[in-house]
Structures are given as structure tokens and as C-alpha cells.
Amino acid sequence: MTFDKIYQYNFPTTIRFGSGASNELGDYLLKNNLSRPLVVTDPTVAQLDFFKRITEDLKKKNIAVETFSDIHKNPVKSDVYKGTDVYDNTDRDCIVGIGGGAALDVARAIVLRVNHREDLFKYDDLIGGDVYVTEEVPHFITIPTTAGTGSEVGRSAIISDDDTHQKKILFSPKLLAKIVFADPLLTMGMPSAITAATGMDALTHNMEAYLAKMPHPLCEGIALEGISLIHQSLETAVNNPDIESKSKMLIASLMGAIAFQKGLGVVHSLAHPLSSLLDTHHGLANAVNIPYGMEFNIEGFEHKFKRIADVLDLKEQSGKAVVEYLFNLNSKVNIPHKLSDIGVKEEHIEILSDLAIADFAHPNNPKPVSREDFKMLYERAL
């Protein structure tokens, strides 16, 4: 690791973590003189008992809740515009995101849009749009209900174009939540397939962040501990959920997102095109690709794979053993080994490779990745 210039490291979010943490929301709002929250969620979470309990609790405290849940599985710009209309038309004073990465991303994009009314994609970070994020933003609070993206501690929102499905990144430190209420009890009832896919997303964040190019020993430490926690808990959280495994997964997912300020890599660039083109769930797309992407990364980084193997308690401390571990873990949590099992066909590979090389994640991969490499990796995984 060489420090060839001055780097910036941030760990700014207040996190209230533990069973029951979501019960603190009402008192927190009142203490901060907030009484008209827009609660942003997705249509499924809006129907769950814990969601109803949270909003009922707020109403009992005379907090005037308005819920917006009309969002897509892979959120699009029009979702954000609709939510902002609700914010305006019902005279809100803060935004509470409750849900998985999709709902939290829409919530965060509404936070941006409230006082930034140019076309939403003018603020796309990939074209330097973050410089236009100059105005104040509403008070923002996040409550995660999956253990995967870690979007609750993130400062970016991934929103797609309604027509082209191209993913844009809205980014600004202003989009960080002021406080996160991370309550593992909310994740207890998650269907096992979602626990598995989101958990593999969290593992991918920690592994890719650990390997990413930027010199960042703080994040590397967090990422290794995140990998260890997932190793201890994912299988149980999927097949035999208890509060301990769910708590470890929730903190590890949050750690992954903190760690990936260091960067992501080839696996996310393999995964993103599957969501844009085939609407594949983000976590599932990472899960199927991670063994292949990690295999690609071994050469030249054996020393780092040795440390990953160490935290995974592997007998043989090598990259090859890590790749085997990943295939085995996928089997244990019922995730297929092949892209063909999740709807990818030979005819998709060219377009997937075009999208992957244009993706924002792989420039931080420890090794450069070419279009040919992406094509080879998709073919291998097919």
C-alpha cells in the first residue's frame, strides 16, 4: 500500500444499532421538532406488520405521517418525481426511508430533489453532477429492513432512466442520513431467498472493498471484520434464522457499505448490467458472479486472498480456496452457480459486456478489466 497523494476518509453517520432501535424514531423526531415526515418505502414493506407498527406509533405521538410507496423494484426517475410531488403537496418537514436498498435509494433521491429541481440526472455523479448539489436538503433518517446494500449509511442513490434503464448515481455527502436506526428485529421475517441474495451483496461489498485499489487501511479493517461476521452468520440467517445471526448480518451489511467508500470492483460491474437488462435483483446478480470475479482477481493479489482465507477459517490459505468457499456458500444458501439458471442467455453476452465495460465500479478493481475480460467472465459463468 502506497500513499501517493492525500486521501480523504469519512465515518460520519450516527448509528443506533440493536433490537428495538426502530422504536426510538418517534422520540427522535419530536426532539428535533419534526412532526410531518414523508415515510418512503416499497409496496411490499408497506404491508408488513412492523411497518404498520412503526407508523401507528408515530401517529400515537401526534406525528402526521404520510407514506409514499409507489416505487419500482429497480427504482426509476419517475418514482423520485412522484415521491417529491407527495412531499410538496402534503407539506412535509423531513424524510424517513424504511426498507431495502431500493426504498432507501428513492428516499435519498427525494431528499436531493426537494431543493434541486433541475432534471434529476443533471446531478449524476458520473458526469460530475455532484457539484450542482449546493442547496440545503431535508432532515433524512434511514431504517434498513434488509441486510445487504447498506444504503442506510450511504451517500449515493442508484436510480435508472425510465426508458433506457441505464443506472445513474446521485451522490453527495449531503445525502447521508443524519441518523440510522438499525433494528435486526425488522429483518427477522425476510424470506430466505432475499436474506441469501442481500447477504451475498453484503459479502461482495466487503470483499470488493477490501481488494479495491485505494489505499485505505481503515476500510480494509472494517471489510475483513465484515467478511468474518458474514462467514459466521449468513448460512444460519438464511436456513435457521435467529436474532444473533440476523444482527451479525445487519451490522456486516452496514460495514460493507462503509468500507466501499474505498471502491468496489469487477463483480459489481458484472452484476449491474443484469439488473438493467434483465431486472435481476442486485444481490442475486452479485451472488452468482462473485466466485468468477474473485477468481479473476487472484493473480497478483495472493497476499490479500490469504488474509480473506484466514478470516474465513479456511485450511488452505489461498485464492483458490476462497473461490471454492464462495461456490459452497452459494450452494448452502440456495443460490445457483450459473447465469443460465437466472435467465441469462448466450445472446445477452455481447450487450452485457458493453454495459459492464461502461460501468462505474470496475475502475477501482485491483486489476484492470477489459471488455474481453467481461465477455470471458460472462461466458465462464453461463
Ligand SMILES: NC(=O)c1ccc[n+]([C@@H]2O[C@H](COP(=O)([O-])OP(=O)(O)OC[C@H]3O[C@@H](n4cnc5c(N)ncnc54)[C@H](O)[C@@H]3O)[C@@H](O)[C@H]2O)c1
Ligand atoms: N445506494 C447504494 O449504495 C446501493 C448499493 C447497492 C445496491 N443499491 C440498490 O439497492 C437495491 C437493492 O436493495 P436490496 O437488496 O435491499 O433489495 P430491495 O430493496 O429490492 O428489497 C428486496 C425485496 O425484499 C422485500 N423486503 C425488504 N425488507 C423486507 C423485510 N424485512 N421482510 C420481508 N421482505 C422485505 C422488498 O419489498 C423487496 O421485494 C437496488 O435497487 C440497488 O441498485 C444501492
Ligand SMILES: [Fe+2]
Ligand atoms: Fe451491491
